[in-house]
Amino acid sequence: MTTSAKSRQELTERAAALVGLLRRNAARTEEDRQIAGENIEALAEAGLFGLTVPRRFGGHQTSVRTLVEVSAELGRGCGSTAWNTALFNICGWLVGLYPERAQCEVYGEDPGARACSVLTPGGTSRATGDGQVITGRWPFASGCLHAQWALLGIPLAGASGEPPERGLALVPTDELTVEDTWHTAGMRGTGSHTLLAEDVFVPAHRVLSVTGALRGEYPTEFTDEALYRAAFVPVLASVIVAPQPGLARGGMELVLESLAKGRPLSHTFYEQARQAPSVQMQLAEAAQLIDTAELHLLRAADEIDAWAASGRHMPLRERARVRMDSATVARRSREALDLLLNVHGAGSFAEANPLQRMWRDQEAASRHALTNPAISSEVYGRALLGIEEQVSALI
Known part of the structure; x- marks a missing residue:
């Protein structure tokens, strides 16, 4: 395993270790309309706000692949916390694009600044x-x-x-x-x-x-740092959807736990819902949709990292495909959670049931303008056809 792979695994494991805490605080986070202070402290202590902060200031300066994997892992615990953590790290990356003078003003006195x-x-x-x-x-x-x-x-x-x-x-x-x-x-x-x-x-x-x-022109003097050569919109689009497969996977874990307790399938002769082929088939389809979302997410991240490492600006067609990949991540994650609600039934919408919060979070997060599936399809289709006139500057 390479050093970067070890670092990615370690950081992802740190995120996984916090999932239980985020789940316990998810209802309070929603009620207070801000991330629970305990979450903020734990994430800061684990170094998960510093994924994109330059090593020059004590950050991890990690890859886009690591960033999306950590964000997805946190999504299993709390959608809002994962979203904000991903956004803080996007902003850490953005700060790394500025001249050294600006970076020093942000991190010079407080390397943990967000x-x-x-x-x-x-x-x-x-x-x-x-x-x-x-x-x-x-x-x-x-x-x-x-x-x-x-x-x-x-x-x-x-x-x-x-x-x-x-x-x-x-x-x-x-x-x-x-x-x-x-x-x-x-x-x-x-x-x-x-x-x-x-x-x-x-x-x-x-x-x-x-x-x-948007043309790959950044004022940072540290042109040898590959992370801060990554393509602008592809980074924003891929990271912003990264928590969403995690949200869906968290829903899958909740539903599987419920089914394991042997609950019946209402208004049928199935004493245990898990015995019903309809339940089995819907679970399989939901799992496949989550896998599809994750595969598109990781492909996009790996491609962004590869172009950044090469020192060349990512071509339009590849950038357009990342926008399409990001829209696919959002749409497939949402579809997976919708199937899981079908399996879990009307009880999913009880206020005491975490699944309804996951569903609401997924419905809101997956409709960010940058990952609009219709616009992303139009952008990618025009790029495939070589049509120079585009519908958005954000590619």
Whole structure:
């Protein structure tokens, strides 16, 4: 086993060891609409917030493959906790794309600092001599209650009347206001509230050009670090869906545990539901759907890592396929959990039953705009046909 494989196995095992804790705290996380403090402490102690932090600051600087495997494992325990952990690590990777000066400001005094992000441009920005002044509202900032920094999408006005570019401003959260807006049916524990900025100055070294990043152009001086050469959107899309096969697998474990207790199949002659061919067939199909989701997820991660290691920018067709893979992960995970609800029956929707929370979390998480199956199919289809005009810049 290679050193990287050993590291991946160790980190995944650390995640697996926390699944029981996350399950015990899942209801409280949802009720409080933020990750339980005990979860945050345990994840920090296990080093699972530092998967993408550069080794220069004491992080793991691991692979995308490791990141998605850890995220999926945590998904077995709590969807909201897994989602926020994945997002914190995405943001750690994003910080690694900035110039060294910005990275030092984030991690220099606190190597355990966490960042949240909203990629969609919000509000306005105006250039000053050495930076941008931003004002606006950024909804859906997952993890903002436990973050010290925020990455906020902004428009960057082009010169000579050119269309504005997209930028990403790195801002301390103590310069922002959190507006309590996250009241949802699923993923309640992510605390994805709205961030507000009013005339906040962001120096130029803390503004990343998203337009350039989409072309593989990152301002980090550490070009020998393969992780921070990975393709921009493929990393975001693959990691954001990574907890979802874990959610489905957690549902499978719950249903299998229930069936093992010998419960009957209501309104039939089966004294034990596990004896029914219909139950067996649906379980098999659900398991296959979860496997399909995981295989697509791991293929995407391995391909991202391989292109990053090669030092070449991932071609459009391969990037489009990762978007398609990510949509497939979301859709198949959702379908698997739907079948498991059929097997478990109406009792799945009792408030005391964790399966209904898993279902709500899966329904919400799998509909993130970046993994929209219809749009992803259109993007991939155009790439396969060599059609230059695309429907999204985020490829």
